Amino acid sequence: xxxxxxxxxxxxxxxxxxxxxxxxxxxxxxxxxxxxxxxxxxxxxxxxxxxxxxxxxxxxxxxxxxxxxxxxxxxxxxxxxxxxxxxxxxxxxxxxxxxxxxxxxxxxxxxxxxxxxxxxxxxxxxxxxxxxxxxxxxxxxxxxxxxxxxxxxxxxxxxxxxxxxxxxxxxxxxxxxxxxxxxxxxxxxxxxxxxxxxxxxxxxxxxxxxxxxxxxxxxxxxxxxxxxxxxxxxxxxxxxxxxxxxxxxxxxxxxxxxxxxxxxxxxxxxxxxxxxxxxxxxxxxxxx
Numbered sequence: 001x002x003x004x005x006x007x008x009x010x011x012x013x014x015x016x017x018x019x020x021x022x023x024x025x026x027x028x029x030x031x032x033x034x035x036x037x038x039x040x041x042x043x044x045x046x047x048x049x050x051x052x053x054x055x056x057x058x059x060x061x062x063x064x065x066x067x068x069x070x071x072x073x074x075x076x077x078x079x080x081x082x083x084x085x086x087x088x089x090x091x092x093x094x095x096x097x098x099x100x101x102x103x104x105x106x107x108x109x110x111x112x113x114x115x116x117x118x119x120x121x122x123x124x125x126x127x128x129x130x131x132x133x134x135x136x137x138x139x140x141x142x143x144x145x146x147x148x149x150x151x152x153x154x155x156x157x158x159x160x161x162x163x164x165x166x167x168x169x170x171x172x173x174x175x176x177x178x179x180x181x182x183x184x185x186x187x188x189x190x191x192x193x194x195x196x197x198x199x200x201x202x203x204x205x206x207x208x209x210x211x212x213x214x215x216x217x218x219x220x221x222x223x224x225x226x227x228x229x230x231x232x233x234x235x236x237x238x239x240x241x242x243x244x245x246x247x248x249x250x251x252x253x254x255x256x257x258x259x260x261x262x263x264x265x266x267x268x269x270x271x272x273x274x275x276x277x278x279x280x281x282x283x284x285x286x287x288x
Contacts, residue, residue, distance in 0.1 A: 001068060001072060001074065002074065003097075003128065004042075004044070004076045004097045004098060004130060005128075005130060005175075007042040007074060007076075008130075008176075008210050008233055008234070011042075011233050011234075012210065012233050014286075015228060015229055015286075016228060016284060016285045016286050017213075017224075017227075017228045017232050017233055017234055017235050017284040017285075018041075018042050018043065018044055018233065018234050018235075018284065019041075019043050019044070019234075019235055019237065019277070019280050019281045019284050020043075020044040020045075020046050020078060020080075020212075020234050020235060020236045020237065021043065021044070021045065021046065021237050021238070021241060021277055021280075022045075022046040022047065022048060022051060022080060022236075022237075022238040022241065023045055023046070023047060023051060023055070023060075024051055024054070024242065024245075025245065025266075027266045027267075027269055027270035027273065028241060028245065028270075028273055029045065029060075029063065030270055030274075031270045031271075031273035031274040031277055032045055032075070032273075032274075032277055033067050033071075033073070033075055034270070034274040034278075035274050035277040035278040035281055036073050036074065036075045036281075037071065037073055038274070038278050039278055039281050039282060039285075039287075040073070040074075041074070041281045041282070041285050042074035042075075042076070043074070043075055043076070043277075043281060044075075044076045044077070044078050044097075044098070044234065045060075045064055045075060045076065045077050045078070046077075046078045046079075046080035046236065046238070047060055047077070047078075047079065047080060048080050048081050049081065049082055049083065049084060049087055051080075052079065052082075052087065052091070053087075057079075057087065057090045057091055057094050058090070058094045060077065061077060061091075061094035061095050061096060062094075064076070064077040065077075065095060076097040076098070077095075077096050077097050077098075078096065078097065078098045078099065078100065078132075079091040079096050079098070079099040079100060080100050080236070081100055081102040081134075082099055082100060082101060082102060082118075083101075083102055083103065085117070085118060085121060088101060088118050088121060088122055089121055089122070089125065091122075092121070092122040092123075092125040092126045092129055093125055093126075095126070096126075096129065097129065097130065098129060098130035098131070098132060098175075098176070099118070099122055099129065099130075099131055099132065100132040100133075100134065100176075100178065100212075101114070101115050101118035101119065101122070101131060101132070101133060101174075102133075102134045102178075103115050103118075103133075103134070104133075104134030104135060104136060104178070108135075108164070108168075111133070111134075111135065111168070111172075112167075112168060112171040112172050113171075115131075115133045115168075115172035115174060116171055116172045116173060118131070119131045119133075119172060119173045119174060120173075130175045130176060131172075131173070131174045131175055131176070132174060132175065132176035132177065132178060132212060133168060133172050133174040133176075133177060133178070134177075134178040134214075135160045135164060135165060135168050135177060135178065135179055135180065136158065136159070136160045136178075136179055136180025158180055159179070159180050159181055159182070159196060159199045160177075160179035160180045160181065160199070160203065161202075162202050162203055162205075162206035162207055165177055165179065165203055165206075165207045165209060166206070166207055169207065169209055174209065175209070175210060176209060176210040176211070176212050176233075176234065177203070177207070177209040177210070177211055177212065178212045178213075178214050179199070179200075179203055179211065181195050181196050181199045181200055181203075181213070182194050182195040182196045182199075195213070195219070195223055195226075195227055197226050197227065197230045198230075200227055200230035200231050200232060201230045201231060203231065204230060204231025205231075210233045210234065211231050211232050211233050211234075212232070212233065212234040212235075212236065213227055213232045213234070213235045213236065214236045215236070216235045216236050216237045216240075217237055217238060217239035217240035217241075217243075218239070218240065221283055221288075224283060224284065225283070228284065228286075235280075235284055237277075237280060240276075241273060241276070241277075244272060244273060244276055245269060245273065248268065248269045248272040248273070249265070249266070249269050251268075252265045252266070252268050252269055253265060
């Protein structure tokens, strides 16, 4: 099985992107694995600090490694938006394929310093681990916001520049970059996201970092296609999966009011999620 780095290199050469989907429940995990099995496309499973502690960092790593080895499918595991050094260390020791060491809310110099420290820590434990940094605060929380999250850098004057990206890479030593290009985490009920394709193109042309688009939930198919063609290599999806889980679970409970076996109720939820994830993966791979 090729490494995540190899798949990222292939994606960049082919001008396609790898889907990154977070898990909060076991049926979401199985839905992502099922989509990978169905499409035979690489996929990244993400766990935030809260999600990782809900599953247990070591346990979720074993789940992913077991599936990958048993079925020989390209499913990988990312520690998504980890801020705590102790949790970063645990993820590296558990065998995560990548870690997003997120200090994007800090001023540039502090962000560089903290990310560099986390990068060195993780690579002392796992030499092949990939490290992502965030340059530009994109808000927090995979949830429905009433407006753009406070402090999120979604205006052009705050977008990540190639000069900042190169300096960040030089100081922090990261492999992947989450830049501020107009998107934000979660979905806003009263605001639309507008990603800047020219800024993505500039970052691609002037840096050799793999580019990651966060806050993918709520963007249109054309937004995704344009971003990928401009240079995005990984796309994060979480909030829309949570919304879909809630909607399909509510429907399942409503249609089967007397059913008490959780796995029977959640089987249909997993099927809905898998279909959606498969469609996203094919879109990102240029197959739709």
